[in-house]
Amino acid sequence: MDKLNRCRRWGLATAYFLLAGTGVARAEFPEKPITLLVPFAAGGPSDKIARELAESLRKRLDKTVIVENLGGAGGTLGAAKVATASPDGYTLLIHHIGFATAPTLYRKLPYKGIDDFAYLGLINEAPSTLIGRNSLPAKNFAELRRWIAADPTKVNLAHAGVGSASQLCGLMIQSALKAEMTSVPYKGTGPAMTDLMGGTVDLMCEQATNAVPQIEGGKVRAFAVTSKDRMKHPVLASLPTLAESGLPDFSVTVWHGLYAPKNTPGPVLAKLNEALRGALKDPELIKRQEALGITVVSDARVEPAAHKKFVEAEVARWAKVIQAAGAYAD
Structure with a gap:
Protein backbone atom coordinates (compact mmCIF):
# COMPACT_ATOMS: atom_id res chain seq x y z
CA MET A 1 0.00 0.00 0.00
CA ASP A 2 2.84 2.40 0.88
CA LYS A 3 4.44 1.65 -2.46
CA LEU A 4 1.14 2.30 -4.22
CA ASN A 5 0.66 5.60 -2.38
CA ARG A 6 4.19 6.66 -3.28
CA CYS A 7 3.49 5.90 -6.93
CA ARG A 8 0.28 7.89 -6.79
CA ARG A 9 2.05 10.87 -5.21
CA TRP A 10 4.84 10.63 -7.80
CA GLY A 11 2.24 10.50 -10.57
CA LEU A 12 0.38 13.56 -9.27
CA ALA A 13 3.61 15.52 -8.88
CA THR A 14 4.69 14.61 -12.40
CA ALA A 15 1.32 15.66 -13.79
CA TYR A 16 1.52 18.96 -11.93
CA PHE A 17 4.92 19.84 -13.35
CA LEU A 18 3.88 18.82 -16.85
CA LEU A 19 0.79 21.00 -16.64
CA ALA A 20 2.79 23.85 -15.14
CA GLY A 21 5.08 23.69 -18.14
CA THR A 22 2.13 24.34 -20.43
CA GLY A 23 0.72 27.05 -18.20
CA VAL A 24 -2.46 25.07 -17.39
CA ALA A 25 -1.65 24.79 -13.69
CA ARG A 26 -0.94 28.49 -13.34
CA ALA A 27 -3.62 30.81 -12.05
CA GLU A 28 -5.65 32.21 -14.91
CA PHE A 29 -4.61 35.67 -16.16
CA PRO A 30 -5.33 38.27 -14.87
CA GLU A 31 -4.90 37.79 -11.14
CA LYS A 32 -4.44 41.46 -10.27
CA PRO A 33 -5.14 44.97 -11.65
CA PRO A 127 -9.18 62.62 -38.50
CA SER A 128 -7.59 65.94 -37.80
CA THR A 129 -9.03 69.29 -38.78
CA LEU A 130 -7.23 72.22 -40.33
CA ILE A 131 -8.38 75.16 -38.24
CA GLY A 132 -7.42 78.82 -38.05
CA ARG A 133 -8.00 82.01 -36.10
CA ASN A 134 -11.33 83.66 -36.74
CA SER A 135 -9.70 86.86 -38.00
CA LEU A 136 -8.03 85.17 -40.99
CA PRO A 137 -8.88 86.83 -44.32
CA ALA A 138 -9.61 83.38 -45.85
CA LYS A 139 -13.13 81.97 -45.51
CA ASN A 140 -12.53 78.58 -47.19
CA PHE A 141 -9.60 76.33 -48.11
CA ALA A 142 -9.19 77.71 -51.63
CA GLU A 143 -8.81 81.23 -50.23
CA LEU A 144 -6.56 79.93 -47.46
CA ARG A 145 -4.29 78.24 -49.97
CA ARG A 146 -3.86 81.46 -51.93
CA TRP A 147 -3.20 83.39 -48.73
CA ILE A 148 -0.51 80.91 -47.63
CA ALA A 149 1.11 80.90 -51.10
CA ALA A 150 1.53 84.71 -50.98
CA ASP A 151 4.14 84.37 -48.21
CA PRO A 152 4.33 81.03 -46.36
CA THR A 153 7.01 82.17 -43.92
CA LYS A 154 4.63 84.76 -42.45
CA VAL A 155 2.08 82.06 -41.64
CA ASN A 156 2.41 80.85 -38.05
CA LEU A 157 1.52 77.15 -37.81
CA ALA A 158 1.05 76.03 -34.21
CA HIS A 159 1.54 72.51 -32.91
CA ALA A 160 1.59 70.73 -29.57
CA GLY A 161 5.30 69.91 -29.55
CA VAL A 162 7.82 67.66 -31.25
CA GLY A 163 6.33 64.29 -32.08
CA SER A 164 2.76 65.43 -31.50
CA ALA A 165 0.01 64.49 -33.93
CA SER A 166 -0.53 68.17 -34.69
CA GLN A 167 3.11 68.61 -35.70
CA LEU A 168 3.06 65.53 -37.94
CA CYS A 169 -0.16 66.59 -39.63
CA GLY A 170 1.26 70.10 -40.12
CA LEU A 171 4.38 68.64 -41.76
CA MET A 172 2.22 66.65 -44.15
CA ILE A 173 0.16 69.70 -45.09
CA GLN A 174 3.26 71.80 -45.73
CA SER A 175 4.67 69.01 -47.88
CA ALA A 176 1.45 68.75 -49.89
CA LEU A 177 1.26 72.53 -50.37
CA LYS A 178 5.01 72.82 -51.00
CA ALA A 179 4.96 75.71 -48.56
CA GLU A 180 7.28 75.99 -45.55
CA MET A 181 5.43 77.90 -42.86
CA THR A 182 6.80 79.18 -39.55
CA SER A 183 6.45 76.39 -37.00
CA VAL A 184 5.37 77.48 -33.51
CA PRO A 185 5.76 74.65 -30.95
CA TYR A 186 3.88 74.55 -27.67
CA LYS A 187 4.03 72.32 -24.62
CA GLY A 188 0.75 70.61 -25.33
CA THR A 189 -2.51 71.07 -27.19
CA GLY A 190 -4.12 73.30 -24.56
CA PRO A 191 -1.81 76.33 -24.80
CA ALA A 192 -1.61 76.01 -28.60
CA MET A 193 -5.39 76.05 -28.90
CA THR A 194 -5.63 78.98 -26.48
CA ASP A 195 -3.30 81.09 -28.61
CA LEU A 196 -5.10 80.09 -31.80
CA MET A 197 -8.43 81.19 -30.34
CA GLY A 198 -6.78 84.41 -29.17
CA GLY A 199 -5.39 85.15 -32.61
CA THR A 200 -1.72 84.89 -31.60
CA VAL A 201 -1.05 82.17 -34.22
CA ASP A 202 -2.70 81.56 -37.58
CA LEU A 203 -3.27 77.85 -38.15
CA MET A 204 -3.22 74.48 -36.48
CA CYS A 205 -3.86 70.92 -37.56
CA GLU A 206 -5.61 69.36 -34.60
CA GLN A 207 -7.42 66.11 -33.82
CA ALA A 208 -11.17 66.31 -34.19
CA THR A 209 -11.43 65.14 -30.58
CA ASN A 210 -10.15 68.52 -29.38
CA ALA A 211 -11.25 70.71 -32.27
CA VAL A 212 -14.97 69.91 -32.39
CA PRO A 213 -15.94 71.90 -29.25
CA GLN A 214 -14.02 74.96 -30.46
CA ILE A 215 -15.48 74.73 -33.97
CA GLU A 216 -18.99 74.26 -32.61
CA GLY A 217 -18.53 77.21 -30.26
CA GLY A 218 -17.36 79.45 -33.10
CA LYS A 219 -14.00 80.03 -31.42
CA VAL A 220 -11.94 78.92 -34.45
CA ARG A 221 -12.53 78.69 -38.18
CA ALA A 222 -12.51 75.21 -39.73
CA PHE A 223 -11.30 74.72 -43.31
CA ALA A 224 -11.13 70.97 -43.92
CA VAL A 225 -10.76 67.50 -42.44
CA THR A 226 -7.76 65.28 -43.10
CA SER A 227 -9.61 61.97 -43.50
CA LYS A 228 -10.02 60.20 -46.84
CA ASP A 229 -13.80 60.65 -46.75
CA ARG A 230 -16.05 63.31 -45.27
CA MET A 231 -17.06 62.83 -41.67
CA LYS A 232 -20.59 62.00 -40.53
CA HIS A 233 -20.17 63.91 -37.27
CA PRO A 234 -22.76 66.72 -37.23
CA VAL A 235 -20.17 69.44 -36.58
CA LEU A 236 -17.76 68.17 -39.25
CA ALA A 237 -20.15 66.90 -41.93
CA SER A 238 -20.11 70.13 -43.92
CA LEU A 239 -16.31 70.32 -44.05
CA PRO A 240 -14.58 69.15 -47.25
CA THR A 241 -11.62 66.79 -47.15
CA LEU A 242 -8.22 68.13 -48.12
CA ALA A 243 -8.15 65.52 -50.89
CA GLU A 244 -11.26 66.98 -52.54
CA SER A 245 -9.95 70.50 -51.91
CA GLY A 246 -7.01 70.13 -54.25
CA LEU A 247 -4.54 67.92 -52.37
CA PRO A 248 -5.02 64.55 -54.11
CA ASP A 249 -4.72 61.40 -51.99
CA PHE A 250 -4.16 63.44 -48.83
CA SER A 251 -5.14 61.36 -45.82
CA VAL A 252 -3.94 61.64 -42.25
CA THR A 253 -5.64 59.98 -39.32
Whole structure:
Protein backbone atom coordinates (compact mmCIF):
# COMPACT_ATOMS: atom_id res chain seq x y z
CA MET A 1 0.00 0.00 0.00
CA ASP A 2 2.84 2.40 0.88
CA LYS A 3 4.44 1.65 -2.46
CA LEU A 4 1.14 2.30 -4.22
CA ASN A 5 0.66 5.60 -2.38
CA ARG A 6 4.19 6.66 -3.28
CA CYS A 7 3.49 5.90 -6.93
CA ARG A 8 0.28 7.89 -6.79
CA ARG A 9 2.05 10.87 -5.21
CA TRP A 10 4.84 10.63 -7.80
CA GLY A 11 2.24 10.50 -10.57
CA LEU A 12 0.38 13.56 -9.27
CA ALA A 13 3.61 15.52 -8.88
CA THR A 14 4.69 14.61 -12.40
CA ALA A 15 1.32 15.66 -13.79
CA TYR A 16 1.52 18.96 -11.93
CA PHE A 17 4.92 19.84 -13.35
CA LEU A 18 3.88 18.82 -16.85
CA LEU A 19 0.79 21.00 -16.64
CA ALA A 20 2.79 23.85 -15.14
CA GLY A 21 5.08 23.69 -18.14
CA THR A 22 2.13 24.34 -20.43
CA GLY A 23 0.72 27.05 -18.20
CA VAL A 24 -2.46 25.07 -17.39
CA ALA A 25 -1.65 24.79 -13.69
CA ARG A 26 -0.94 28.49 -13.34
CA ALA A 27 -3.62 30.81 -12.05
CA GLU A 28 -5.65 32.21 -14.91
CA PHE A 29 -4.61 35.67 -16.16
CA PRO A 30 -5.33 38.27 -14.87
CA GLU A 31 -4.90 37.79 -11.14
CA LYS A 32 -4.44 41.46 -10.27
CA PRO A 33 -5.14 44.97 -11.65
CA ILE A 34 -3.64 45.91 -15.00
CA THR A 35 -1.91 49.23 -15.65
CA LEU A 36 -2.68 50.97 -18.94
CA LEU A 37 0.06 53.55 -19.48
CA VAL A 38 -0.63 56.71 -21.49
CA PRO A 39 2.65 58.35 -22.58
CA PHE A 40 1.09 61.81 -22.47
CA ALA A 41 -0.33 64.17 -19.86
CA ALA A 42 -3.79 63.68 -18.40
CA GLY A 43 -6.67 65.43 -20.11
CA GLY A 44 -5.45 65.06 -23.69
CA PRO A 45 -7.06 63.02 -26.49
CA SER A 46 -5.04 59.86 -25.78
CA ASP A 47 -5.88 60.07 -22.09
CA LYS A 48 -9.62 60.37 -22.82
CA ILE A 49 -9.51 57.38 -25.14
CA ALA A 50 -7.50 55.33 -22.63
CA ARG A 51 -9.99 55.92 -19.83
CA GLU A 52 -12.93 54.86 -21.97
CA LEU A 53 -11.08 51.76 -23.16
CA ALA A 54 -9.98 50.89 -19.62
CA GLU A 55 -13.57 50.68 -18.43
CA SER A 56 -14.58 48.47 -21.33
CA LEU A 57 -11.57 46.18 -20.79
CA ARG A 58 -12.41 45.95 -17.09
CA LYS A 59 -15.81 44.47 -17.90
CA ARG A 60 -14.24 41.76 -20.04
CA LEU A 61 -11.23 40.90 -17.88
CA ASP A 62 -13.08 41.26 -14.58
CA LYS A 63 -10.13 43.17 -13.15
CA THR A 64 -9.46 46.84 -12.57
CA VAL A 65 -7.55 48.58 -15.35
CA ILE A 66 -5.64 51.55 -13.93
CA VAL A 67 -4.77 54.41 -16.27
CA GLU A 68 -1.34 55.90 -15.57
CA ASN A 69 0.06 58.98 -17.30
CA LEU A 70 3.76 59.46 -18.00
CA GLY A 71 4.33 62.27 -20.46
CA GLY A 72 7.53 63.63 -21.92
CA ALA A 73 9.75 63.44 -25.00
CA GLY A 74 6.88 62.97 -27.42
CA GLY A 75 5.64 59.83 -25.72
CA THR A 76 8.98 58.02 -25.72
CA LEU A 77 9.42 58.06 -21.93
CA GLY A 78 6.17 56.24 -21.37
CA ALA A 79 6.85 53.82 -24.21
CA ALA A 80 10.27 53.04 -22.71
CA LYS A 81 8.71 52.26 -19.35
CA VAL A 82 6.43 49.66 -20.91
CA ALA A 83 9.20 48.26 -23.14
CA THR A 84 11.27 47.51 -20.03
CA ALA A 85 8.38 46.36 -17.83
CA SER A 86 7.93 42.75 -16.78
CA PRO A 87 6.48 40.85 -19.77
CA ASP A 88 3.54 39.45 -17.82
CA GLY A 89 0.62 41.37 -19.32
CA TYR A 90 0.08 43.64 -16.33
CA THR A 91 1.65 46.74 -17.90
CA LEU A 92 0.22 47.84 -21.25
CA LEU A 93 0.82 50.82 -23.51
CA ILE A 94 -1.73 52.81 -25.46
CA HIS A 95 -0.01 54.99 -28.05
CA HIS A 96 -0.98 57.00 -31.09
CA ILE A 97 0.66 57.67 -34.45
CA GLY A 98 3.77 58.85 -32.59
CA PHE A 99 4.58 55.20 -31.93
CA ALA A 100 5.40 54.86 -35.64
CA THR A 101 7.16 58.20 -36.09
CA ALA A 102 9.48 58.02 -33.07
CA PRO A 103 12.05 55.69 -34.71
CA THR A 104 12.71 58.36 -37.36
CA LEU A 105 11.96 61.49 -35.36
CA TYR A 106 14.32 60.69 -32.48
CA ARG A 107 17.95 59.92 -33.23
CA LYS A 108 18.29 58.25 -29.83
CA LEU A 109 15.33 56.37 -28.40
CA PRO A 110 15.31 55.10 -24.79
CA TYR A 111 14.23 51.73 -26.24
CA LYS A 112 15.16 49.83 -29.39
CA GLY A 113 12.05 50.58 -31.43
CA ILE A 114 8.78 49.01 -32.50
CA ASP A 115 10.21 45.48 -32.16
CA ASP A 116 10.45 45.95 -28.40
CA PHE A 117 6.70 45.45 -28.12
CA ALA A 118 4.05 42.78 -28.59
CA TYR A 119 1.13 44.02 -30.69
CA LEU A 120 -2.41 43.61 -29.38
CA GLY A 121 -4.51 45.45 -31.95
CA LEU A 122 -5.44 48.80 -33.43
CA ILE A 123 -8.11 50.69 -31.49
CA ASN A 124 -9.39 53.64 -33.49
CA GLU A 125 -8.72 56.30 -36.10
CA ALA A 126 -9.51 59.99 -35.81
CA PRO A 127 -9.18 62.62 -38.50
CA SER A 128 -7.59 65.94 -37.80
CA THR A 129 -9.03 69.29 -38.78
CA LEU A 130 -7.23 72.22 -40.33
CA ILE A 131 -8.38 75.16 -38.24
CA GLY A 132 -7.42 78.82 -38.05
CA ARG A 133 -8.00 82.01 -36.10
CA ASN A 134 -11.33 83.66 -36.74
CA SER A 135 -9.70 86.86 -38.00
CA LEU A 136 -8.03 85.17 -40.99
CA PRO A 137 -8.88 86.83 -44.32
CA ALA A 138 -9.61 83.38 -45.85
CA LYS A 139 -13.13 81.97 -45.51
CA ASN A 140 -12.53 78.58 -47.19
CA PHE A 141 -9.60 76.33 -48.11
CA ALA A 142 -9.19 77.71 -51.63
CA GLU A 143 -8.81 81.23 -50.23
CA LEU A 144 -6.56 79.93 -47.46
CA ARG A 145 -4.29 78.24 -49.97
CA ARG A 146 -3.86 81.46 -51.93
CA TRP A 147 -3.20 83.39 -48.73
CA ILE A 148 -0.51 80.91 -47.63
CA ALA A 149 1.11 80.90 -51.10
CA ALA A 150 1.53 84.71 -50.98
CA ASP A 151 4.14 84.37 -48.21
CA PRO A 152 4.33 81.03 -46.36
CA THR A 153 7.01 82.17 -43.92
CA LYS A 154 4.63 84.76 -42.45
CA VAL A 155 2.08 82.06 -41.64
CA ASN A 156 2.41 80.85 -38.05
CA LEU A 157 1.52 77.15 -37.81
CA ALA A 158 1.05 76.03 -34.21
CA HIS A 159 1.54 72.51 -32.91
CA ALA A 160 1.59 70.73 -29.57
CA GLY A 161 5.30 69.91 -29.55
CA VAL A 162 7.82 67.66 -31.25
CA GLY A 163 6.33 64.29 -32.08
CA SER A 164 2.76 65.43 -31.50
CA ALA A 165 0.01 64.49 -33.93
CA SER A 166 -0.53 68.17 -34.69
CA GLN A 167 3.11 68.61 -35.70
CA LEU A 168 3.06 65.53 -37.94
CA CYS A 169 -0.16 66.59 -39.63
CA GLY A 170 1.26 70.10 -40.12
CA LEU A 171 4.38 68.64 -41.76
CA MET A 172 2.22 66.65 -44.15
CA ILE A 173 0.16 69.70 -45.09
CA GLN A 174 3.26 71.80 -45.73
CA SER A 175 4.67 69.01 -47.88
CA ALA A 176 1.45 68.75 -49.89
CA LEU A 177 1.26 72.53 -50.37
CA LYS A 178 5.01 72.82 -51.00
CA ALA A 179 4.96 75.71 -48.56
CA GLU A 180 7.28 75.99 -45.55
CA MET A 181 5.43 77.90 -42.86
CA THR A 182 6.80 79.18 -39.55
CA SER A 183 6.45 76.39 -37.00
CA VAL A 184 5.37 77.48 -33.51
CA PRO A 185 5.76 74.65 -30.95
CA TYR A 186 3.88 74.55 -27.67
CA LYS A 187 4.03 72.32 -24.62
CA GLY A 188 0.75 70.61 -25.33
CA THR A 189 -2.51 71.07 -27.19
CA GLY A 190 -4.12 73.30 -24.56
CA PRO A 191 -1.81 76.33 -24.80
CA ALA A 192 -1.61 76.01 -28.60
CA MET A 193 -5.39 76.05 -28.90
CA THR A 194 -5.63 78.98 -26.48
CA ASP A 195 -3.30 81.09 -28.61
CA LEU A 196 -5.10 80.09 -31.80
CA MET A 197 -8.43 81.19 -30.34
CA GLY A 198 -6.78 84.41 -29.17
CA GLY A 199 -5.39 85.15 -32.61
CA THR A 200 -1.72 84.89 -31.60
CA VAL A 201 -1.05 82.17 -34.22
CA ASP A 202 -2.70 81.56 -37.58
CA LEU A 203 -3.27 77.85 -38.15
CA MET A 204 -3.22 74.48 -36.48
CA CYS A 205 -3.86 70.92 -37.56
CA GLU A 206 -5.61 69.36 -34.60
CA GLN A 207 -7.42 66.11 -33.82
CA ALA A 208 -11.17 66.31 -34.19
CA THR A 209 -11.43 65.14 -30.58
CA ASN A 210 -10.15 68.52 -29.38
CA ALA A 211 -11.25 70.71 -32.27
CA VAL A 212 -14.97 69.91 -32.39
CA PRO A 213 -15.94 71.90 -29.25
CA GLN A 214 -14.02 74.96 -30.46
CA ILE A 215 -15.48 74.73 -33.97
CA GLU A 216 -18.99 74.26 -32.61
CA GLY A 217 -18.53 77.21 -30.26
CA GLY A 218 -17.36 79.45 -33.10
CA LYS A 219 -14.00 80.03 -31.42
CA VAL A 220 -11.94 78.92 -34.45
CA ARG A 221 -12.53 78.69 -38.18
CA ALA A 222 -12.51 75.21 -39.73
CA PHE A 223 -11.30 74.72 -43.31
CA ALA A 224 -11.13 70.97 -43.92
CA VAL A 225 -10.76 67.50 -42.44
CA THR A 226 -7.76 65.28 -43.10
CA SER A 227 -9.61 61.97 -43.50
CA LYS A 228 -10.02 60.20 -46.84
CA ASP A 229 -13.80 60.65 -46.75
CA ARG A 230 -16.05 63.31 -45.27
CA MET A 231 -17.06 62.83 -41.67
CA LYS A 232 -20.59 62.00 -40.53
CA HIS A 233 -20.17 63.91 -37.27
CA PRO A 234 -22.76 66.72 -37.23
CA VAL A 235 -20.17 69.44 -36.58
CA LEU A 236 -17.76 68.17 -39.25
CA ALA A 237 -20.15 66.90 -41.93
CA SER A 238 -20.11 70.13 -43.92
CA LEU A 239 -16.31 70.32 -44.05
CA PRO A 240 -14.58 69.15 -47.25
CA THR A 241 -11.62 66.79 -47.15
CA LEU A 242 -8.22 68.13 -48.12
CA ALA A 243 -8.15 65.52 -50.89
CA GLU A 244 -11.26 66.98 -52.54
CA SER A 245 -9.95 70.50 -51.91
CA GLY A 246 -7.01 70.13 -54.25
CA LEU A 247 -4.54 67.92 -52.37
CA PRO A 248 -5.02 64.55 -54.11
CA ASP A 249 -4.72 61.40 -51.99
CA PHE A 250 -4.16 63.44 -48.83
CA SER A 251 -5.14 61.36 -45.82
CA VAL A 252 -3.94 61.64 -42.25
CA THR A 253 -5.64 59.98 -39.32
CA VAL A 254 -4.47 59.84 -35.74
CA TRP A 255 -4.75 56.20 -34.72
CA HIS A 256 -4.24 54.47 -31.39
CA GLY A 257 -2.95 50.98 -30.74
CA LEU A 258 -2.52 48.73 -27.72
CA TYR A 259 0.83 47.11 -26.85
CA ALA A 260 2.50 44.87 -24.28
CA PRO A 261 6.21 44.31 -23.58
CA LYS A 262 8.06 41.97 -25.93
CA ASN A 263 8.14 38.32 -24.76
CA THR A 264 4.78 38.50 -23.01
CA PRO A 265 3.46 34.89 -23.05
CA GLY A 266 1.25 33.93 -25.98
CA PRO A 267 -1.76 32.85 -23.86
CA VAL A 268 -1.70 36.22 -22.04
CA LEU A 269 -1.56 38.13 -25.34
CA ALA A 270 -4.44 36.05 -26.66
CA LYS A 271 -6.53 36.86 -23.58
CA LEU A 272 -5.78 40.57 -23.91
CA ASN A 273 -6.56 40.61 -27.63
CA GLU A 274 -9.85 38.82 -26.98
CA ALA A 275 -10.75 41.47 -24.40
CA LEU A 276 -9.76 44.25 -26.79
CA ARG A 277 -11.84 42.84 -29.63
CA GLY A 278 -14.79 42.59 -27.29
CA ALA A 279 -14.28 46.16 -26.07
CA LEU A 280 -14.23 47.50 -29.62
CA LYS A 281 -17.68 46.00 -30.18
CA ASP A 282 -19.08 47.66 -27.05
CA PRO A 283 -21.99 49.89 -28.23
CA GLU A 284 -21.35 52.39 -25.45
CA LEU A 285 -17.67 52.72 -26.32
CA ILE A 286 -18.49 53.11 -30.02
CA LYS A 287 -21.12 55.74 -29.25
CA ARG A 288 -18.77 57.78 -27.07
CA GLN A 289 -15.98 57.60 -29.65
CA GLU A 290 -18.25 58.62 -32.53
CA ALA A 291 -19.44 61.61 -30.50
CA LEU A 292 -15.82 62.79 -30.57
CA GLY A 293 -15.49 62.26 -34.31
CA ILE A 294 -13.51 59.03 -33.87
CA THR A 295 -14.02 55.77 -35.76
CA VAL A 296 -13.53 52.55 -33.80
CA VAL A 297 -11.54 50.01 -35.83
CA SER A 298 -13.48 46.95 -36.92
CA ASP A 299 -11.25 45.51 -39.66
CA ALA A 300 -8.36 43.00 -39.61
CA ARG A 301 -6.08 45.48 -37.83
CA VAL A 302 -7.63 44.55 -34.49
CA GLU A 303 -5.56 41.34 -34.78
CA PRO A 304 -1.88 41.46 -33.70
CA ALA A 305 -0.25 40.46 -37.01
CA ALA A 306 -2.26 42.94 -39.10
CA HIS A 307 -1.72 45.64 -36.48
CA LYS A 308 2.05 45.19 -36.66
CA LYS A 309 2.03 45.22 -40.47
CA PHE A 310 0.04 48.47 -40.40
CA VAL A 311 2.50 50.11 -37.99
CA GLU A 312 5.47 49.05 -40.12
CA ALA A 313 3.84 50.69 -43.15
CA GLU A 314 3.25 53.86 -41.12
CA VAL A 315 6.91 53.93 -40.03
CA ALA A 316 7.98 53.87 -43.69
CA ARG A 317 5.39 56.48 -44.71
CA TRP A 318 6.26 59.02 -42.05
CA ALA A 319 10.00 58.49 -42.36
CA LYS A 320 9.83 60.06 -45.83
CA VAL A 321 7.93 63.11 -44.53
CA ILE A 322 10.19 63.66 -41.52
CA GLN A 323 13.42 63.18 -43.47
CA ALA A 324 12.27 65.52 -46.24
CA ALA A 325 11.45 68.22 -43.69
CA GLY A 326 14.55 67.59 -41.58
CA ALA A 327 12.22 67.70 -38.57
CA TYR A 328 14.28 65.64 -36.15
CA ALA A 329 14.03 65.89 -32.38
CA ASP A 330 17.11 66.48 -30.24
